[in-house]
Amino acid sequence: MRRSISISSKAKSFLRRNLMERGNSGTSPSSFSICDFCFSRRAFYSGGSDYREILRNGIRYMKLDESLDLFFHMVQCRPLPSIADFSRLLSAISKMKKYDVVIYLWEQMQMLGIQHNICTCNILLNCFCRCSRFSLALSFLGKMMKLGHEPSIVTFGSLLNGFCRGDRIYDALSMFDQMVEMGYQPNVVIYNTIIDGLCKSKLVNKALDLFNRMDNDGIRPDAVTYNSLISGLCNSGRWNDATRMVSYMTKRGIYPDVFTFNALIDACVKEGNLFEAEELYEEMIRRCLDPDIVTYSLLINGLCMYSRLDEAEQMFGFMVSKGCFPDVVTYSILIHGYCKSKKIEHGLKLFCEMSQRGVVRNTVTYTILIQGYCRVGKLNVAEEILRRMAFCGVPPNVFTYNVLLHGLCDNGKIDKALVILKDMQERGIDADIVTYNIIIRGMCKAGEVADAWDLYCSLNLKGLTPDVWTYTTMMLGLYKKGLRREADALFRKMKEDGILPNECYV
Template sequence: MRRSISSKAKSFLHRNLLDKGNPGTSPSSSSFSICGFCFSRRAYYSGGSGYREILRNGIRYMKLDDSLDLFFHMVQCRPLPSIADFSRLLSAISKMKRYDVVIYLWEQMQMLGIPHNLYTCNILLNCFCQCSRFSLALSFIGKMMKLGHEPSIVTLGSLLNGFCRGDRIYDALYMFNRMVEMGYKPNVVIYNSIIDGLCKNKQVDNALELLNQMEKDGIRPDAVTYNSLISGLCSLGRWSDATRMLSYMTKRQIYPDVFTFNALIDACVKEGNLLEAEELYEEMIRRSLDPDIVTYSLLIYGLCMYSRLDEAEQMFCFMVSKGCFPDVVTYSILINGYCKSRNVEYGMKLFCEMSQRGVVRNTVTYTILIQGYCRVGKLNVAEEIFRQMVFCGVTPNIITYNVLLHGLCDNGKLEKALVILADMQKSGIDVDIITYNIIIRGMCKAGEVADAWDLYCSLNQKGLMPDIWTYTTMMLGLYKKGLRREADALFRKMKEDGILPNDCYE
């Protein structure tokens, strides 16, 4: 979990939540800590039933610290609030995606002897699944049944959806079949979870079979069903099947939404069919569907791919005028477009604009800009951006390092690249074969073929296997040094390792 509950927090809550004495007495401390947050007891002592008004009218707008203050007050009320009241509060915290907090509070309710019902159990089970704690979820279902709570379709649906989200599609399918055997009738939500899970695991044909089964069972598919199928077909490049599915969906008077169009536009852009993507965008407008940030980002990406940067910039400005504000992905796409066209100064302008708009720059954004300046030979700027990245607490990944190393080696700064490589190794970064290929290439380019050979020979000790680029780079370096016999021997070694020369063109 992202923030563990400290032992001090547990100790404090045990001292206070388990105190069943006079609710009016004030503990010695006026604040407590849970899951990394500090909370003061402040707002809910106006009366014993004040919490009911908050649960009725204010719970939607509550923040986590207010929710925990309310819980702290509720467990001290006498008589205790009903389980329905506690369930509403736990549900609200669950919607904040603080599943760890819900689990902990439920444990406190157990210790206080507060009874629970099926609805509360379903909330807790969903939290276990959202945290991918499936063994606890399964054992909890057994506990529910012992306590006389027969699992409902919602209970099993939560577990099944958790399996799908956790990339455990075969467990989900087993659960689905067991549900049917036990007499549960799957609803559209259950079918949608399985169909979406199958599509995300590239088992679209199985998902289509399940669609047929769903219709035979008298369950009418909805937009969510078709969106999953269309997205799955598009991800496999089955464009014609996806368009047929769209047509079938419309004939059944289930109308495509923004998600449907985004899936189709994404497929068109990846296929390089930008004209089709633009036509789909126009169709969205005709259907009075408001494009969202994903729609605009996909179109901007497509325009940048074809170096239509003026149009990409216009689309960018248009989305802002429509109240759809760009996020880090949109900015990164546009910055990348300008950097690839070697207009890095405008890319830097957009980079600076991000902070003015309150958009947090991430590793991808910094890496794109570093690569842009490396391409135009401005290594000093690229290095300065790298230093700024680290200073701002944005962690470089292996791609960032490889981009910088490539720029340094290509611009004759091999010694500096070797210093960075040494720093990477000291920092425990998993250096990959791409990194070593870059350094070997840089050494060969600088005429340091003997050093490149030594590095090549050390790869096995580092647990790395040379690839086609390693062999090709090393052979070219040997040929340039007139070491033809050694280069030919390396070529034979490459074939013995099962690496074919044409692999680099695939």
């Protein structure tokens, strides 16, 4: 039997605290070495199987604890496993999205003198990017090259993907150009990464330029390329260009898939063209494409927008019958539809059903329900939901508070609104200009114009800049009190600040 280690519950607890519960914070423990731990204990490996067999057949089903067990076993084997074996394990942990765990284990391999190759280096660099630790990623790229590990197309792909995911599209473009200058030929994955990043950054024309360059370089676009462009064109309101792109991809033998149809349906719903969205859904069925949770959620949202709630609920039931179970987004959409139509009881029923189905309610879901109760004037219930929300560990955000404050101020409960505002600040949530616009409007509506003026005058001290709604609300309050001179002076200040009056004032 192979000699190895069996991790004590105390050690596992330590690792869980230092690695698993840290998420991807970017901090790894420095006071504890796996080397120290491994060689301070001698016992039998409880895995019961050779590590090669596990890496070959069972790695995709492993949990994090089991992966750590296997790592500790592997570093004690003599001779040591190959770097390819370690790469398989690190890659599996990376797929669990435990990026800091991978970084830490990589460091321990270095301490044990295990030589890395380009594959393990790429895994580590990808983890840095996934943690948004770009300075470390770039620094490590330089270190790789000094150690003689020539970057591969996979290396650059990780960096480009990291920049795009981190909303650093111009850094991604710069890296792309540097990569080409160094003699690397971008493949379809590289092009797709940049094109998708450009589309998500609303730089669709640049994405189309890169698409043409891709074609000129002899790189054949795939369904992912077209889907990114179609989605980008749809989100930019360029519906005709999107449909032409669908025709173009079909002519080239690449047929629309579920993602393509979802992008088109989303555009139709946003433009208020629900009939065409439903036609696209029917076309999906004719093409034997199974709608997914995104498809159903988009259609339910469109039906709710037109107050076709019975049909939305039917669609909700139909997706369940097809084995496509609603998630928190789908539930939130339908709850919002009911609350918007003041059918709060139906919304609450769905809200309760979520926990029964094991769907975790998030900040958006609670906020929607709070807004629903504010709409029907049940402010005490709305406040109770806010308390329940905090009790359940779901953090309210500034929008949650703004919704409740709006309901309170609209119903003349200014004193209560100020109590809620104080609670918000005590929780460390910074009020924004919308928050103060709501309070100022409520004060003016209640005839407390002097208090509203004091609050308006304090905005600069709070680091906030009045917007058109702040000025408009304050001016209307002053006019209603007969303070025309003060209102006119505020109007002049608004124009001096470069803010144009809105139609509410005009």
